[in-house]
Amino acid sequence: MGNVAVIGAGMTKFGELWDKGLEDLIAEAGAKAVNDANIDGEDIQAIYGGNMSAGRFIGQEHIGALIADAIGLTPIPSTRVEAACASGGLALREAYLAVKSGTYDVVVAGGVEKMTDVYSEQVTQTLGGAGDQQWEVFNGVTFPSLYAMMARRHMHDYGTTEEQMAAVAVKNHSNGSKNPYAQFPFKVTLEQVMSSSKVAEPLKLLDCSPITDGAAVVILASEKFARKLPQEPIWIIGSAHTTDTLALHDRKSLTSIEATRLAGRQAMKQAGVTPKDIDLAEVHDCFTIAEIMAMEDLGFSKRGEGGKDVESGKFNLNSELSVNTSGGLKSCGHPVGATGIKQAVEVTWQLRGEAGKRQVDDAKVGLTHNVGGSGATAVVHIFSKEVD
């Protein structure tokens, strides 16, 4: 099977975009990516679109056809995939497989979520749908409370502190302050995070990612097609998708996301890289503890030392590994179905050297990591400037 390239990338600004509907968002991101790719609409053979919950957020299903219609690409096949907060990463994965296998030459991978058309308590309720409705949510579980229980156990087992978690938010807001697409492009201090209101102890408001509207699109192509274009392609050299039990309580561990561990290992094996080879990573920091666990599960930190490492500055911009240069879900925003694609957009821009003030020096290999729910889905991709 051949190599797969990212030939185009585009996204909307993330935020509370009151003047834009879901179809406006995906049309804007799609048009940007198609233009960026220097291709015509006729070149595109299929679409994979990630969306978590348009049915509940805007009363609309049939999102594959909606995307094809909005981007003006009917009658080509357009497939909506859903894996809660990993819907975008999964769309990337399916588009990658479709090109990798030789089924298509040029495929759109998009992600979109319109979350602010309903009130925030309904958003809370809808995001609960990423967990187990009957055996978690029924009993009073909120989505933050699941990560809060992981945080509490991580603190108990490894001595991780609330300040270490807060350090994730401080770092990601610092990165996001340099990203014109970010929902909250400003810095926060450790004190601000620590003194923010309690959501689910030990998690506070500034440990949590926000409610966001947004869309992001990348265009993938076969090597043969990509080589014909004027721009340098970025290559996807590793891809993996894994699942685990829907309910957190059924998992082997509360302090590690097994699906991430497996997907990271599979993707790195395919890419022929180790954690040391990676220059930047966009990881799923839906809550600050999630980034700490991701660092451990992906092999960037030793087990239990993710908190210490982030506190030490190891994951700051242009230090040992630049993590969440976009600002992450935390500062850039988290339109759930779009997040996994936004990660790919950011890594593409970084590897092209187009990331402006947040550019990672000499970035050659990047990783994206997208998690669904409390860890029942994980999707990991590895991107490179070079390919064999």
Added chain:
Amino acid sequence: MGNVAVIGAGMTKFGELWDKGLEDLIAEAGAKAVNDANIDGEDIQAIYGGNMSAGRFIGQEHIGALIADAIGLTPIPSTRVEAACASGGLALREAYLAVKSGTYDVVVAGGVEKMTDVYSEQVTQTLGGAGDQQWEVFNGVTFPSLYAMMARRHMHDYGTTEEQMAAVAVKNHSNGSKNPYAQFPFKVTLEQVMSSSKVAEPLKLLDCSPITDGAAVVILASEKFARKLPQEPIWIIGSAHTTDTLALHDRKSLTSIEATRLAGRQAMKQAGVTPKDIDLAEVHDCFTIAEIMAMEDLGFSKRGEGGKDVESGKFNLNSELSVNTSGGLKSCGHPVGATGIKQAVEVTWQLRGEAGKRQVDDAKVGLTHNVGGSGATAVVHIFSKEVD
């Protein structure tokens, strides 16, 4: 790329299954299909699951992971796809591509919908999500009203009659009365259909498919894997997926579903067959007019003559072409995300000669046709006992 076989099939009874939740349904259908395939869980490498709207029907998203968990197959990749009422057909299509391309050897294609946990007015509202929420549903459109407008125009242009539409219901209930899995396994008379209450004129209650709970699963495998099993495989020799505008009013025609026309043509071309070669077809009769249009769009009837043909008995069991031997959506039931897979289960049983009292004599080639919404998605597959 290699040949793709159906090696196992299973489904739940369709109906108002008060004692079963979504995960019970898919676990039951999955276990039946795995047993039918004579394989072990460890043989399965990936899952594609079709579901339209669990977010709104039961407050649950993250359906890919839920299915993997319910069937006990974590950590393998499990992807939920959604295309409204064509979600099941789309899961089959994605599973087919995954095997066809050599990505995997054994893949589960499942479909499930749990519709009766909410009240019927909410089902109506949720099914509206298959159409265009802003430019159709906002203005008072219900899902039946879209097909009603197609019916009205078909009557106007071609002289199709309400009796001809009713003949579809009579035929499908006659078939369904022989199917132990059907939700309404009884016959209806033309008079009963004609005198049933008005829903959206000219469509009456017995022109419409019902609200149903159910799940269906088929297991697909590469030729190499399939040839090692004791049972005779059934082959998928054609597959196509097309899209059109979300809103009915934006389409070229009100009397033909262009997406069906294109998908049918593509699938038949790939399979190297013409409509005359097909012995049985499971088509998307969400409303009786839909089956009439499907007959024309798939080339089984001349343009405008679908109504006459069904009235003449051309599509009765064991006549020229046996259409909807399962009872179709009309009598067998329509758990939206499961329907496209149920069609594949029925064709598999027919081609194996396991369809009992509704067996089509000497069935060699079968077709399935699954439509999303009012025609913004169409998925067509062609199955055969033989393969090159």
Added chain:
Amino acid sequence: MPHRKSLASIWRRIPQRYRGESTMCLNCGRHFFPPRHFCPYCRRKSKIAPYTISGRGKVMSYTVVHVAQEGFERQVPYVIAIVELEEGPKLTAQLCAVEPEDVRIGMPVEMSFRRISEDKDDGIIHYGYKFSPILSPKK
């Protein structure tokens, strides 16, 4: 309604629903309602300009709805039609000021601004366009 809508989602479509604001492609002459910001036929060559639809058109098909969705229950039976506008775009709306049995395919109609539905939970009233027969067509 299964989800309560914020005012933003209503406000966002006011230009179209209240005033028929739309767009056209100056390159190929196609009109778009709802408006598109690029022409899928011309893409890079699109030249998009604002356009306000005339609101006149004719009935392409129709139905009389007897089983309504939430918010429309009090209106049954009501007529839903697909209308082709003079400029080309088609849209779906209720017909008003006409008896269901008098509706015909091909009937000339014009757009007017009306109350569409009422949310049960919070009583938000939705406004938008309906169509009514043109009684004395201009000659």
Added chain:
Amino acid sequence: MPHRKSLASIWRRIPQRYRGESTMCLNCGRHFFPPRHFCPYCRRKSKIAPYTISGRGKVMSYTVVHVAQEGFERQVPYVIAIVELEEGPKLTAQLCAVEPEDVRIGMPVEMSFRRISEDKDDGIIHYGYKFSPILSPKK
């Protein structure tokens, strides 16, 4: 709640939520709560038998919830915990009869039958299990 639940969805889980009815695999000895009808480890070799959980276990982790979902607003702050049962299965539930600041990982707890939440729209009251500390553990 964004969707009103029919009584069937509540009634269906009564055996588990009210009485802790569960299953176990006689082949490998694993217990399942909620019940499974086949063992994913043993599959064809599964021998599934009914089992009623003891309801005793210990806290694996917990959180104090300050921002609740609909139906739980009046209960904040409340404690949610993951409890490992003696038989092996783990589950998630509220802790009751304990001050949030007194909860500890490893704390022995037992199941009891309680009111869980109340639907806003139609006032259906949901019942199920919560856990409370075992005050004087049996020796």
